[in-house]
Amino acid sequence: MSEEQIKEEVRRKASLHPEQFFPVDTLKSKGFSRHQCSKCQKYFWTVHKQDVCGDPACSGGFRFIGHPTKKPLDYIEVWKEFARIHEKLGYTPIKRYPVIARWNPTTDFTIASIAAFQPYVVSGEISPPANPLVIPQTCLRFSDTDNVGITGHHVAFVMLGQHGFFSPKEYNVNKYISDHLTWLHEGMGLEMSELTVHEDVWSGGGNLGPCMEFFSKGLEISNQVYMQYEITPSGLKELNIKVLDMGQGQERVAWFTQGKASMYECSMPLVKKLREITGVEYDEEFMRKFTPLSPYLNVGEVKDINAAWKFVAEQLKMDVKALKEKILPLAALYAVAEHARALLFAITDGGLPSNVGGMYNLRVILRRALGFIDKYKWKISLPEICRWHADYLQPLFPELLENLDEVSQILEVEKKKYVATMQKTQIILPRLLEKKLSTDDLITIYDSQGIAPELIRDEAAKIGRDIYVPDNFYSLVAARHEIKEQETATEKEEKLPIEHCVPPTKALYFDDYEMASFDAKVLEIIDNNVVLDQSAFYPTSGGQVSDRGTLDGAKVVDVFKQGPYIVHVLESKPKFHAGDKVHGDIEFSRRLQLAQHHTATHIVNAAARKVLGAHVNQASAKKDVDKAHLDITHYDSLTDEETARIEEEANKIVKQGLKTKLTFMPREEAEKSFGMAIYQGGAVPGKQLRIVSIPGVDVEACGGTHLKNTLDVGKIKILKTSKVKDGIVRIVFAAAKAADKVLEVEKNIVDKAAKLLNCDMHQVPGRAAELFELWKRARKAAQKKQPLPDTILKSTTAFAGDILAKTAEVLQTQPEVVVKTIERFLADIEKFRSQ
Ligand SMILES: [Zn+2]
Numbered sequence: 032m033s034e035e036q037i038k039e040e041v042r043r044k045a046s047l048h049p050e051q052f053f054p055v056d057t058l059k060s061k062g063f064s065r066h067q068c069s070k071c072q073k074y075f076w077t078v079h080k081q082d083v084c085g086d087p088a089c090s091g092g093f094r095f096i097g098h099p100t101k102k103p104l105d106y107i108e109v110w111k112e113f114a115r116i117h118e119k120l121g122y123t124p125i126k127r128y129p130v131i132a133r134w135n136p137t138t139d140f141t142i143a144s145i146a147a148f149q150p151y152v153v154s155g156e157i158s159p160p161a162n163p164l165v166i167p168q169t170c171l172r173f174s175d176t177d178n179v180g181i182t183g184h185h186v187a188f189v190m191l192g193q194h195g196f197f198s199p200k201e202y203n204v205n206k207y208i209s210d211h212l213t214w215l216h217e218g219m220g221l222e223m224s225e226l227t228v229h230e231d232v233w234s235g236g237g238n239l240g241p242c243m244e245f246f247s248k249g250l251e252i253s254n255q256v257y258m259q260y261e262i263t264p265s266g267l268k269e270l271n272i273k274v275l276d277m278g279q280g281q282e283r284v285a286w287f288t289q290g291k292a293s294m295y296e297c298s299m300p301l302v303k304k305l306r307e308i309t310g311v312e313y314d315e316e317f318m319r320k321f322t323p324l325s326p327y328l329n330v331g332e333v334k335d336i337n338a339a340w341k342f343v344a345e346q347l348k349m350d351v352k353a354l355k356e357k358i359l360p361l362a363a364l365y366a367v368a369e370h371a372r373a374l375l376f377a378i379t380d381g382g383l384p385s386n387v388g389g390m391y392n393l394r395v396i397l398r399r400a401l402g403f404i405d406k407y408k409w410k411i412s413l414p415e416i417c418r419w420h421a422d423y424l425q426p427l428f429p430e431l432l433e434n435l436d437e438v439s440q441i442l443e444v445e446k447k448k449y450v451a452t453m454q455k456t457q458i459i460l461p462r463l464l465e466k467k468l469s470t471d472d473l474i475t476i477y478d479s480q481g482i483a484p485e486l487i488r489d490e491a492a493k494i495g496r497d498i499y500v501p502d503n504f505y506s507l508v509a510a511r512h513e514i515k516e517q518e519t520a521t522e523k524e525e526k527l528p529i530e531h532c533v534p535p536t537k538a539l540y541f542d543d544y545e546m547a548s549f550d551a552k553v554l555e556i557i558d559n560n561v562v563l564d565q566s567a568f569y570p571t572s573g574g575q576v577s578d579r580g581t582l583d584g585a586k587v588v589d590v591f592k593q594g595p596y597i598v599h600v601l602e603s604k605p606k607f608h609a610g611d612k613v614h615g616d617i618e619f620s621r622r623l624q625l626a627q628h629h630t631a632t633h634i635v636n637a638a639a640r641k642v643l644g645a646h647v648n649q650a651s652a653k654k655d656v657d658k659a660h661l662d663i664t665h666y667d668s669l670t671d672e673e674t675a676r677i678e679e680e681a682n683k684i685v686k687q688g689l690k691t692k693l694t695f696m697p698r699e700e701a702e703k704s705f706g707m708a709i710y711q712g713g714a715v716p717g718k719q720l721r722i723v724s725i726p727g728v729d730v731e732a733c734g735g736t737h738l739k740n741t742l743d744v745g746k747i748k749i750l751k752t753s754k755v756k757d758g759i760v761r762i763v764f765a766a767a768k769a770a771d772k773v774l775e776v777e778k779n780i781v782d783k784a785a786k787l788l789n790c791d792m793h794q795v796p797g798r799a800a801e802l803f804e805l806w807k808r809a810r811k812a813a814q815k816k817q818p819l820p821d822t823i824l825k826s827t828t829a830f831a832g833d834i835l836a837k838t839a840e841v842l843q844t845q846p847e848v849v850v851k852t853i854e855r856f857l858a859d860i861e862k863f864r865s866q
Pocket residue numbers: 068069070071072073083084085086089
């Protein structure tokens with residue numbers, strides 16, 4: 032049976048025996064009785080007898096507009112009241128989680144309040160931060176981007192979550208609905224007689240549960256899910272931890288209780304200010320008529336959007352053109368305000384607009400907002416709107432004020448990129464318009480060149496060409512980018528048949544990176560692969576390459592992890608057998624260098640964050656013996672000055688001699704103490720996390736081998752930085768002996784160059800520049816058969832920074848070929864002279 036069929040089956044059973052699935056006792060005690068909708072046949076509960084259910088389609092559309100409840104709540108008050116009333120009922124209010132879901136391996140963004148607790152709290156692996164709890168969880172969803180401004184959809188919205196995680200014995204649906212009804216009555220000012228409560232069944236992620244949907248005056252206001260079952264091949268199985276999952280949009284509560292015509296006027300009061308600046312008009316009377324019709328304009332659900340506009344215009348007794356002129360500028364202004372707020376949350380929480388993975392969605396909404404500002408020539412800026420949002424939201428989310436300058440800077444850089452794209456578009460557009468363009472082509476062009484389809488359509492119209500742009504274009508783009516970029520796999524593809532080995536290999540390398548020898552028992556040998564009961568060999572993982580050494584004298588050439596086993600790959604089939612005791616020796620100089628590079632990686636990450644800003648996070652990393660690299664999220668290439676400052680900061684941390692702390696601790700404790708930024712290396716599974724902390728500098732969940740003191744890193748030398756992908760910068764560096772080696776090689780090159788240029792080493796860049804100029808003039812003179820200029824180099828300009836890098840830059844070449852280049856110039860000049 033498919034999930035949908037199982038759901039249908041549960042629905043059928045529930046309709047026959049509601050008392051087994053729904054909180055019938057509470058509903059009855061509050062005066063509700065059960066009815067069936069004469070239109071859609073759904074079962075529902077109301078206080079007074081009612082023929083139809085609460086769905087707007089059955090009950091005749093929105094009826095709350097113009098009718099505020101007894102307790103109208105402004106946006107900020109909504110959470111305050113929600114928290115106050117639930118606290119009284121025994122719930123603990125907690126802070127929101129980031130919108131970037133670093134802790135969750137399956138998604139980039141937090142899409143619902145329950146997502147804050149997925150997967151490990153919901154699975155019962157770790158305990159929740161409080162139980163039961165309420166949370167104002169900001170969520171990001173991009174599937175309705177094209178509707179934002181018109182239908183009431185938001186990309187970023189706050190889901191008020193009422194959650195509990197209980198054993199089957201403690202689980203009590205009658206209490207949960209009773210608490211919710213208390214909130215609806217005391218908090219939102221609703222009478223029970225104003226409610227219609229639907230019976231339904233929810234499923235998702237392999238789980239299932241009955242749910243109650245709450246409607247009032249034609250609007251769905253909340254949904255309470257009782258997640259109690261797991262869907263298995265043999266049918267439904269009761270969960271060990273049953274979950275209460277009630278979610279309600281904070282925007283919707285403000286809108287509904289105030290009974291205003293436009294939801295956006297309630298969810299973002301600052302749009303009033305934006306209207307004043309831009310002169311866009313808001314007509315409450317007109318919007319009262321338009322808003323109930325706006326769902327017809329949902330581009331994700333409507334087949335022919337032009338026909339839908341025509342239909343809505345007819346209902347309003349006006350023509351389409353006049354309707355669009357009235358609605359579209361206002362909708363665009365709402366979208367600008369909404370997208371700015373979404374970007375403020377996303378960037379504050381560590382997201383960065385780019386072409387990569389899910390972060391692409393951030394660029395889409397940013398460009399959508401900039402496109403509207405351009406189109407209407409409004410004198411407003413996104414950074415400023417973000418500032419107003421942060422000020423307004425301060426009572427709920429004070430953290431939004433903390434990184435405002437950085438948010439502004441990132442938005443400015445993105446705007447520059449957008450402007451550059453627009454200019455490029457003007458140049459290449461004529462060529463694009465030569466061929467027929469499908470929607471697929473338009474998506475590809477948008478992806479590769481950043482050219483918006485509306486622009487292509489408008490330009491094409493000027494030359495009489497008609498290009499079709501689907502109304503859900505940006506959702507189609509988002510869908511193409513939905514597959515989250517997978518972190519580089521650390522496990523090998525082909526599997527060895529070792530699953531029967533028990534117990535799993537005990538890893539000995541966590542506590543002491545200096546452990547270089549150990550004894551162990553052989554559990555399994557397959558060809559030249561050996562599994563032991565315990566091992567100090569570090570397997571390739573977390574970007575750190577594996578150790579080398581010997582097992583009873585036999586050379587270990589690779590070590591990898593398969594499930595809970597560490598597999599040692601020997602040079603040839605070993606002489607020992609399963610059951611034997613063996614002695615392992617680890618090549619310590621290699622181990623030391625790798626530990627130095629790994630600890631240095633954490634230090635460089637922290638240094639980059641200090642220099643470039645809080646948006647810097649690790650995207651990936653690799654720690655090898657001769658060098659290491661760290662990929663960070665950053666919106667631009669690094670300047671020489673920034674690189675120098677990162678290196679300086681990193682070495683400062685090294686010299687501070689900070690003691691590293693390596694501990695295992697429960698996941699919930701680690702998240703509580705250090706926040707979600709610990710997942711720099713990506714989401715990690717398990718109840719216990721290995722936490723590597725450099726006090727005051729950096730805390731990460733990391734399984735690597737680390738030094739005991741930052742002094743043992745010796746020194747850090749940044750070799751190169753480059754932009755590897757949009758929004759990702761690679762920093763290549765070396766530490767300790769590897770850095771010495773690099774410095775030695777560099778010093779050799781500089782020495783040789785100094786000898787060739789006949790100067791002291793600090794004068795090398797100046798003389799190299801002089802030589803380059805001379806070579807150019809000599810070549811020209813030789814071509815024109817004129818006398819050659821003087822060839823004596825005279826520059827005495829001394830350079831204080833990285834001499835080799837500067838010289839390479841001056842000669843427009845790579846550092847390793849600096850000597851060859853100088854030799855060639857000198858030889859060429861001699862050649863020109865003899866011609
Ligand atoms: Zn109905």
